Amino acid sequence: MNILKSVYNWCEVRLGIKELVEKELTGYLLPRNINFWYSMGSIILFIFVMQVLTGILLLVYYIPEADKAFGSVVGIMNRVPFGWLIRMCHVIGSNMMVLFVLFHMLSVLFMGSYKSPRELNWLTGFVLFTLVQALCLTGYLLPWSQLSFWATTVATNSVGAIPHIGQFLVEFLRGGKLVGPPTLGRFYTLHIAVIPILLASVIGAHIFFLERIGVSTPPFGLDNTKNRWQGDAFRYEGHPGGIPFFPNYLLRDMTSIAIYFALLAAVVFFYPNLFFTKDTFIQANPFQTPAHIKPEWYFLANYQTLKLFPNEFIGLSIQGAAMTFLALLPFIDRGNEKHPLKRPLFLASASGGILLFIALMVWGHYS
């Protein structure tokens, strides 16, 4: 014990650990009316770490070569001890990441936390959302199954609707006229290096902005639910008399992460094929298009939207406009009120948007 105390003292005089703990943990106070939805960020961070760890482990056996990739994935699933567990955690974890990013965005939307002065938090969050989607899209091709191959063909093809440069972009993305071995090389590099580095950097920026401006106050359980920001000078939003981050809130965060982990384990052990179709188990064949190729659930709404419009460019433009609107929402919605029930226009639009997204998703699934 004395040795530990000596090491602690040695570090203390050099780093000021006590002060750091006081500032960032025990003295870091959060709103008293904080709720479960504030744990979404921690859950997503946990999923990201899990994805990185399981991804690194998969790299040990995965071969990024068109004629060997599928075989290497089959080997991971069937021959390598616990390979199935690591891959299933990675596959299901990626879907969970998209799901929890959506939950996080919805909670921020409904609690009005995107409003001034948190525009940068929202914008970086939005960039993270698109990066997570890009990570999923690029990872989808790597098993080199029929589903991977043809879903990537369809996804990359949709870029071709952009006038003038569309075809060039499609070929640039694929590394050739059609999806093939060069596409695998590109997507592999994007999936294991480029996007994760970008994602980690933007996560850093997102947390930095949160740290600088302070945690927003939820609008529930308060008399005054207006935005307190005055806009004349930088002010850290502190919460005097609030809940300490450590140990109180960390325990709540750990509980939320444990609930997430139980959900992940339930899918991994009881519904492992939830995100798989029969084409997942067949090696890619560039000369045989399977019937009814559909994207993952989170791209089904986009897929169905594209099908609804006779002109693919119009479909893409509408989606682009919707995404731009969402990204710029803090600059459009400048009202002071944060409580969702006191924002009828927002509540109607957001609920309508969610219902439309779900309806398009279900329609896309059954079409």
Added chain:
Amino acid sequence: MDSSRRKFLFTCLGGIAAAGAGSALYPVYKYLAPQNTSANGEKVSIPASDLLPGDAKFFDFRGEAGVIVRKRSGELIALSAVCTHLGCIVQWERDKQDFLCPCHGGKYTEDGVVISGPPPRPLAKLAFTVAGGAIIVG
């Protein structure tokens, strides 16, 4: 909260954390642990006609490198080709009828006995039989 209850709860929490960490690390260890690429009892068959007097033939033997030499006298010998110094694969010098380890200059006779250099032990001998025109090692 009295200290004995606190201690008990911390012990339980520590136990649960240790069990959790163990159940997460065990699959990772098994995943990364080397797998048996070949069975222990695997035999390697080499056609005897492949080896002329003074020649050596290298082969994969149970995940390691082996070599079989037909001496100029016609006698056969099977050895491990892994240098006993730092594990490089020895090379057959046909003109000198000996083995040289290019990593640190270790030299062995055709029987695997150390002539010079840093190897601490002779090359390990491998059991073999000759039957029906084939040399069966293992």
